[in-house]
Amino acid sequence: MNEALTGIANRDWEQRGGQSARAAEPALHTADVTQRERAGLERLEVFVRETVLARTYPHTMEHRRVLEALGKADSLCTARTMELSTGDIILCTREAGHYDPDDGPS
Template identity: 50%
Template sequence: MEQTSWAVYTPEEDAQGTAWARERGERRQRALNEHAKHMARQRGERKALAEEQADWVRLERLERFVRQSVLPRTQPHTMARRQVLEALGEAGGLCTARTRNADGDVVVCTLDAGHYDPDDKPPFKDGEPGGWHKADASIWNDLGAACIPHAAL
């Protein structure tokens, strides 16, 4: 102020100081904007994490319900039990032999893997399958054209 002989400081006449103040204000505003974006991202990530955790809790409840209520009510060696075990990811020990019934539907064996013995024939049509494959009322061996033996998979 002494060099320019100003009696009172007037910002509009101080080009250098005004430019610095403007730059400082712009830097401050950019920092505030970046901080606001960062906080919004964190809120979004927290919300997504909370939703994911809620999904896991629901899945765990559903799995517990299926294990405690649905699975005990299914009969052994039925398609209903096989479907429940597949949904739980525990059908790995079941036979994978398949055939087609008269309606063209695919029928999957519901017995344990490794049971198949073509010489152990069932005593009658609706009887126990012996060593053959069984799914609900269907009993078959691996010789049919529409059959896939479990050893082939």
């Protein structure tokens, strides 16, 4: 699982008054903690996939960030460009294979 999802889950748990999984580990058997972490991360992943991803517009950076957090950004284009006025790096948000450099205008 992605470390970003683990961090989100731990912060949420601590905000609700619980200990982080790492802090609770000495008190609980390691296998129990691992199973609870895995179950919590699976619930979080389902929530992110079904709720957060569903609410983002396709071909936006928000959509790309959610896919990256889920580890599902492999199918996205890797093209990058730079905005000259600001120096910001702009990532393509479309699916891989949409661009063919040999198919340019004449």
